[in-house]
Amino acid sequence: MNAEHRLAAVRRTLLAEGIPAMLITDASNMRYLTGFDDVFDDGINAACLVTAERARFYTDARYREAAAQAAIGTPWSVRCESGSLYIDICRELQAEGVSELGLESSVPYGRFKFISEQFVGSVRVLDGLVEGVRQTKDAAEIERIEEAARVTDAAFEHALGFIKPGRTEREVALEIEFWMRTHGADAVAFQPIVASGPNSSRPHATVTDRRIGQGDIVKLDFGACVRGYRADMTRTVVVGEADEQQRRVYEAVLEANLAGIAAIRGGIPAAEVDAAARAVLERHGLADRFSHGTGHGVGLDIHELPTLNARSRDQLRTGSVVTVEPGVYLEGVFGVRIEDLVVVEEAGCRVLTSSPKDLIQID
Ligand SMILES: [Mn+2]
Structure with missing residues (x-):
């Protein structure tokens, strides 16, 4: 990794902003x-301090050994x-004569308040400093995302053989998770969405115990996480033979997905991709049935910059990894979404x- x-x-941004230290x-x-x-795990207690030199x-004893090992050569x-x-951090900064400290805008309020009270000097909030840098992925990051996408594709192929009438959404979601985690994923990128029949009209449906029936649409939105990096994919399939309306909506969404991908460079x-x-x-x-961004x-993170919707002011950067996921949702009937992951x-x-x-069409 290119630390x-x-x-x-x-540091370039800190210099430009005139901030001597940033706590992440x-x-x-x-x-x-x-x-x-x-x-890093879900319970990590740590902080990164960056100054010009x-x-x-900083972490606690639970993570010390792993961090010391990982830091070798960095x-x-x-x-x-x-x-x-x-x-500790505030005392050290004071001893070093640092009088201004930058914090991320995402810092929880309690932590912000505590640091503001402990730090002798002024605290400034910087919005999206590291997130902005993260938008452009390097080769090592893209490699991990590619691997996550490969595991995700393979899991979809496996799911096609598992989905059949009588299976519940939860059984399918668990099967996908188990398969990914036994085939190279260290975690799921997010809780898989398996939405069948009328449940599929909810863009972010939660998994239920509904049994998949003949003629149902099944919308699958999931991804693997490999060495910290995530993939995201949606496919919509039909169990049995698709009817006229299912076919018509599917073809329209596929055309929109292809148009979005064709617009990217x-x-x-980013708003131009959404418009396309x-x-x-x-x-x-x-x-009017496409109720979210593209x-x-x-x-x-599973959702990070840039944002591809009509209100977005982001520019697509070469080296960004983004999704293209138009969908059409007919409330109480069914929904279709097709999502691909692409490198700009x-x-x-x-x-x-x-x-x-x-x-x-699964038979
Ligand atoms: Mn997505």
């Missing part, structure tokens, strides 16, 4: 900046808290998802 490169990008406590931002593997990783030094992480406004997908559904008279960035390139994009997109 030097990432630190340099943060968001887990994905810390993982990104340090490049540490096998340290120093890069310090610009990071590891400190173990003496009693309270933030009190580095440097354009939406225009197709408009032509089909279905635009896509989002994916990486260490200068002249277009490279699609990482390789699962088939022709309408699959």
Whole structure:
């Protein structure tokens, strides 16, 4: 991992903003900046301090050994808290004469309040500093996302053989999770969505014990997580033979998905991708049933920058990994979404998802 490169990008912004020190406590931002593997879990208690000269990783005794190991050969030094992480940090900053401290805008309010009270000097909130740098993925990051996409594709193929009338949504979701986690994923990228029949009209349906029936649409939205990096894919299939309406909606969504992908290239406004997908559904008279944005960035988090919707002011950067996921939802009847993961390139994009997109009818 290119920890030097990432630190340099943060330091450039700090210099431009005139801030002598920045404290990063968001887990994905810390993982990104340090490049540490096998340290972060859901319960991590840690903080990264970045100044022009120093890069310090503070944690407690539970993570000390793993962090010290991961830090070998990196610009990071590891400190173990003496009693309270933030009190230690504020004392050190004071001793070093640092009078202004930058914090992430995502910092929880309680932590913000505590640090503001402990730190002798002024605290400034910086919005999306590390998140902005994270938008452009390096080769090592793209490799992990590609691997996550491969496991996701393979899990879909496996799911096609598992889905049949009588299975519940929960059984299918668990089968997908178990399969991914026994075939190279260290976790699921998010709780898989398996929405059948009328449940599929909810874009983010929660899994239920509903039994899949003949003629049902089944919408599957899931992804693997490999070495911290996530994949995201949606496919919609029919159990049995698709009816006229299912076919018509499916073809329109597929056309919108392809139009969105065709619109992507580095440097354009992200809103243009949304407009391209939406225009197709408009032509089909279905635009009012497409109730969410066309896509989002994916990486260490399942939803990150850039945002691909009509209100987005983000520009697509070469090296960003984004989803293209138009959908049409007919309330109480069914919904269709087709989602691919792509890497933005200068002249277009490279699609990482390789699962088939022709309408699959499971018999
Ligand atoms: Mn998605």
